Amino acid sequence: GAGVSQTPSNKVTEKGKYVELRCDPISGHTALYWYRQSLGQGPEFLIYFQGTGAADDSGLPNDRFFAVRPEGSVSTLKIQRTERGDSAVYLCASSQTRNQPQHFGDGTRLSIL
Amino acid sequence: AQSVTQLGSHVSVSEGALVLLRCNYSSSVPPYLFWYVQYPNQGLQLLLKYTSAATLVKGINGFEAEFKKSETSFHLTKPSAHMSDAAEYFCAVSDPGGSEKLVFGKGMKLTVNP
Numbered sequence: 352g353a354g355v356s357q358t359p360s361n362k363v364t365e366k367g368k369y370v371e372l373r374c375d376p377i378s379g380h381t382a383l384y385w386y387r388q389s390l391g392q393g394p395e396f397l398i399y400f401q402g403t404g405a406a407d408d409s410g411l412p413n414d415r416f417f418a419v420r421p422e423g424s425v426s427t428l429k430i431q432r433t434e435r436g437d438s439a440v441y442l443c444a445s446s447q448t449r450n451q452p453q454h455f456g457d458g459t460r461l462s463i464l
Numbered sequence: 465a466q467s468v469t470q471l472g473s474h475v476s477v478s479e480g481a482l483v484l485l486r487c488n489y490s491s492s493v494p495p496y497l498f499w500y501v502q503y504p505n506q507g508l509q510l511l512l513k514y515t516s517a518a519t520l521v522k523g524i525n526g527f528e529a530e531f532k533k534s535e536t537s538f539h540l541t542k543p544s545a546h547m548s549d550a551a552e553y554f555c556a557v558s559d560p561g562g563s564e565k566l567v568f569g570k571g572m573k574l575t576v577n578p
Contacts, residue, residue, distance in 0.1 A: 352507040382564060386566075393468075393554050393569050393570050394508070394566070395568070399565055401564075403509065405487050406538035407563040407565060409563070442507055442508070444508075446564070450496070450560055452513060453510075455500075455509070457506050458507055462518050
């Protein structure tokens with residue numbers, strides 16, 4: 352079956368711009384996670400959705416970052432007033448329910464010039 | 465707070481040799497532990513997971529890991545390396561009773577020499 356799909360695969364934009372990154376989880380998966388992976392590092396947790404609600408957003412670095420999942424399926428990570436330090440690979444994962452393995456997408460590589 | 469330590473960043477082995485990737489964790493509660501593999505320009509693929517059942521866990525592609533509570537370790541091994549094993553490997557920990565988030569180590573890049 353289809354895995355976790357993330358679009359775009361690459362995004363290049365200028366400092367100060369607004370970006371949206373999309374994640375389409377595996378069908379039927381109620382849990383969805385966003386992580387950020389900087390060069391040479393392991394992924395770092397950003398936010399976790401259970402259904403439509405953000406169950407844990409403790410990893411969002413500041414108020415420029417926001418994520419939604421309005422219908423409990425597709426999620427969008429939104430970054431306002433982008434900074435060069437936001438450049439990273441943004442990974443999305445989904446799992447069937449609590450305490451089930453997380454399945455990762457291939458990520459969106461975001462480059463802020 | 466939970467954390468994972470993967471000492472070093474790169475390991476090189478010969479094809480057919482033993483693969484040993486070390487992982488030590490810190491957790492205030494009995495954790496769940498995971499090993500993921502990442503190939504270039506791809507997402508992470510689950511190799512195996514420990515969820516408080518058997519301490520020796522077998523995963524895909526011939527990998528296995530042993531949970532040792534006394535050593536707070538969850539080292540990954542494979543008896544005989546294959547060229548296709550060249551990738552980056554991440555150890556991760558989660559709190560099964562709390563947030564579902566995974567806390568990852570910095571990763572270990574495995575090179576397999578012919």
